Amino acid sequence: MKRLLHFIAITALIASAGYAYSIKYETLFYVEQVAKLKSKVQRERDALAVLQAEWQFLDRPDRLQAAADEHLDLQQMKIQQLARLSDLPNRPSREDEIGRKLEALGLLEPTATPKDKTSDARTPSTQTPKR
Amino acid sequence: MPLTSQPVHDLQQKRAPRLSILGHLRELFRMRVDKSTARVGLAAICFAGLFCVIGGRLIYLAVTSDTSSEMRRVTSSEISAARPDIVDRNGEILATDVKMVSVFAEPRNIIDKDEAVELLTAVLPDLDASDLRNKLGTKKGFVWVKREITPRQQAEVHRLGIPGVGFLPENKRIYPNAEAAAHVLGFANVDNVGIAGIEKYIDSQGLQDLNGAGFNITSADLKPVELSIDLRVQHALRDELQKGMAKFKAKAVAGAIMDVNTGEMIALVSLPDYDPNNPVDALADDRINRINVGVFEMGSTFKALTTAMALDSGKFNINSSLDARAGLRYGKFTIGDYHATHRVLTVPEVFIHSSNIGTARMALGIGVEGHKAFLRKMGQLTRLTTELPENAEPIVPGRWGELNTVTIAFGHGLAVAPLQALMAVGALTNGGNLIKPTFLKRDAATALATAVPVIKPETSEAMRYVLRLNASNPAGSASAAAIAGFFVGGKTGTAEKVIHGRYSKNKNLTTFTAVLPADKPKYVFLTIMDEPQAISGTYGFSTAGWNAGPVTGDVIERVAPLLGVPPRFEPPAQPFPLMSRLGAWGTR
Numbered sequence: 001m002k003r004l005l006h007f008i009a010i011t012a013l014i015a016s017a018g019y020a021y022s023i024k025y026e027t028l029f030y031v032e033q034v035a036k037l038k039s040k041v042q043r044e045r046d047a048l049a050v051l052q053a054e055w056q057f058l059d060r061p062d063r064l065q066a067a068a069d070e071h072l073d074l075q076q077m078k079i080q081q082l083a084r085l086s087d088l089p090n091r092p093s094r095e096d097e098i099g100r101k102l103e104a105l106g107l108l109e110p111t112a113t114p115k116d117k118t119s120d121a122r123t124p125s126t127q128t129p130k131r
Numbered sequence: 132m133p134l135t136s137q138p139v140h141d142l143q144q145k146r147a148p149r150l151s152i153l154g155h156l157r158e159l160f161r162m163r164v165d166k167s168t169a170r171v172g173l174a175a176i177c178f179a180g181l182f183c184v185i186g187g188r189l190i191y192l193a194v195t196s197d198t199s200s201e202m203r204r205v206t207s208s209e210i211s212a213a214r215p216d217i218v219d220r221n222g223e224i225l226a227t228d229v230k231m232v233s234v235f236a237e238p239r240n241i242i243d244k245d246e247a248v249e250l251l252t253a254v255l256p257d258l259d260a261s262d263l264r265n266k267l268g269t270k271k272g273f274v275w276v277k278r279e280i281t282p283r284q285q286a287e288v289h290r291l292g293i294p295g296v297g298f299l300p301e302n303k304r305i306y307p308n309a310e311a312a313a314h315v316l317g318f319a320n321v322d323n324v325g326i327a328g329i330e331k332y333i334d335s336q337g338l339q340d341l342n343g344a345g346f347n348i349t350s351a352d353l354k355p356v357e358l359s360i361d362l363r364v365q366h367a368l369r370d371e372l373q374k375g376m377a378k379f380k381a382k383a384v385a386g387a388i389m390d391v392n393t394g395e396m397i398a399l400v401s402l403p404d405y406d407p408n409n410p411v412d413a414l415a416d417d418r419i420n421r422i423n424v425g426v427f428e429m430g431s432t433f434k435a436l437t438t439a440m441a442l443d444s445g446k447f448n449i450n451s452s453l454d455a456r457a458g459l460r461y462g463k464f465t466i467g468d469y470h471a472t473h474r475v476l477t478v479p480e481v482f483i484h485s486s487n488i489g490t491a492r493m494a495l496g497i498g499v500e501g502h503k504a505f506l507r508k509m510g511q512l513t514r515l516t517t518e519l520p521e522n523a524e525p526i527v528p529g530r531w532g533e534l535n536t537v538t539i540a541f542g543h544g545l546a547v548a549p550l551q552a553l554m555a556v557g558a559l560t561n562g563g564n565l566i567k568p569t570f571l572k573r574d575a576a577t578a579l580a581t582a583v584p585v586i587k588p589e590t591s592e593a594m595r596y597v598l599r600l601n602a603s604n605p606a607g608s609a610s611a612a613a614i615a616g617f618f619v620g621g622k623t624g625t626a627e628k629v630i631h632g633r634y635s636k637n638k639n640l641t642t643f644t645a646v647l648p649a650d651k652p653k654y655v656f657l658t659i660m661d662e663p664q665a666i667s668g669t670y671g672f673s674t675a676g677w678n679a680g681p682v683t684g685d686v687i688e689r690v691a692p693l694l695g696v697p698p699r700f701e702p703p704a705q706p707f708p709l710m711s712r713l714g715a716w717g718t719r
Contacts, residue, residue, distance in 0.1 A: 002155065046230040046300075056224040056307035061366035079616050079688065079698045 430624030433542030
């Protein structure tokens with residue numbers, strides 16, 4: 001009986017020690033992982049800072065102005081061209097103005113399609129025919 | 132003896148515990164203090180000692196963190212610290228940190244110093260060999276070889292494989308917009324310590340103390356500093372001023388835009404300026420920030436202050452008339468008008484004709500003490516301190532007699548920083564609240580909490596009226612800046628420069644102050660030109676109406692849409708109700 005108890009106690013001791021060691025090594029592993037990720041995050045952050053600075057460097061107003069002057073054929077904006085959204089008139093009610101004109105001219109009937117496909121019935125081409 | 136007694140004990144024990152399982156357990160944990168006290172005591176002492184050692188080690192580990200190695204401690208004071216980003220009011224980056232690698236050496240660990248010097252100078256050709264040899268010859272534990280090298284140089288130095296030479300990542304401050312906001316930002320040196328401008332201000336807010344105490348700060352921990360500057364406006368202002376400087380061949384030009392309701396500086400430019408990334412000539416005399424480091428006699432711009440003082444005192448009103456028929460004699464001096472009218476003028480007429488005589492009479496009506504007290508109230512006689520560490524004290528006459536009051540009334544004899552004058556004009560137009568200018572973003576409520584009411588709202592309306600009249604009336608001097616659609620008001624100022632103690636006749640300092648829109652001011656503009664020349668289009672004139680005025684007009688035309696001021700082509704219905712009720716000159 002006593003021997004059994006000793007055996008159980010020793011086994012429990014070894015098992016718990018083993019478990020503790022496995023936990024410890026796992027912790028070490030994760031700590032390393034965390035450190036790696038941290039340094040990776042830091043590297044990404046640094047890269048981000050560099051890219052942000054570069055973006056601002058490329059996006060700086062005097063460079064944009066120089067580029068616009070060189071490559072674009074735009075005029076200086078006039079104050080008269082400015083308007084607020086509230087200054088715009090409301091959208092007019094939609095109506096078919098072209099249709100009304102056609103109706104007034106009596107042309108609203110369906111178009112007669114030409115039956116024969118000879119050359120003069122075709123739409124005139126914009127290209128010079130070959131001779 | 133113990134050998135013989137042991138079996139006896141065992142026998143006795145074997146008999147006793149058979150009683151119960153509880154007895155077994157008790158037997159297992161019983162300490163035989165009765166028999167082997169000495170041995171147990173010894174073991175107890177051993178264990179106590181062991182635990183003490185373990186506990187001590189634990190405390191040691193907890194107190195000294197694992198990262199504080201020798202090298203780390205030496206370098207933490209050497210490498211440049213992180214600084215917070217600086218962004219403009221829209222979040223555009225004005226200054227940021229990037230990581231750069233620097234080479235260092237530990238002279239104690241370098242075996243062959245001459246060889247190391249030879250190899251290093253071969254890879255980094257711009258190093259001075261004898262200087263480096265001297266540095267490596269010292270007994271220091273740490274010296275810099277070269278700061279901020281390129282990744283390629285780093286690879287080459289790494290390939291040399293010299294023991295005792297290593298790399299450290301450092302923060303380098305960069306200003307992506309180069310010159311755009313140089314005078315506001317200032318700059319930081321190679322150790323990332325702020326030397327001027329907002330950079331120095333950030334340090335004075337406790338950043339350097341934290342670094343000094345050994346806190347390892349990264350830029351991610353620091354909140355960006357939000358300035359009131361608008362980068363787009365700043366650039367537009369600089370560009371227009373640069374054009375004006377070239378056109379009028381001026382020695383220097385400066386300009387500023389302030390929000391009158393919050394005191395925020397939207398833009399501040401002083402030309403010539405410098406590149407904060409390479410601030411070699413930043414401290415040269417002609418590169419000073421003319422807006423808040425230079426002090427100038429502001430010329431006729433100061434008449435706005437005199438007029439406001441006269442109207443606010445109650446001794447004058449908008450319809451008071453002032454005799455400008457002949458020059459004002461004072462002792463051996465005679466005060467004359469540049470645009471002489473030779474008649475009796477009302478207050479608005481005095482303002483738009485920029486009559487020295489009329490303005491001097493107003494000041495004399497108030498008296499020396501009243502004049503002094505008003506200017507002190509407007510913050511013109513004391514040093515104005517903002518976030519920028521650079522500032523200047525106004526040059527106030529030592530003995531302020533009546534003659535001083537006469538000349539100061541029209542802007543001669545008192546030199547102030549232009550930022551001070553701008554602050555005063557802001558107070559004259561915004562309803563009478565003197566708000567200290569700031570370079571940090573803030574809202575109107577916070578600004579109003581610190582504002583000091585200096586003049587009555589009615590006086591403020593009168594000032595807006597005369598400023599607008601000066602731009603809208605054909606006789607006024609500010610018509611060059613009266614951009615259609617923005618209801619601009621303004622005042623020119625031309626001060627003759629003092630050369631060798633005398634006022635020079637042909638060297639001018641011209642200023643222009645504009646308020647936009649005049650009926651409900653939002654922004655004030657200030658332009659200063661140092662020695663602008665008369666050019667072909669100006670008919671030989673070099674006064675403010677011909678140079679600073681049109682330049683400010685160009686600035687307003689370009690900047691007002693950026694500032695979100697909507698153009699109105701019909702003038703407001705009742706911009707100055709009180710003035711029209713009083714029937715002021717020019718309302719009918």
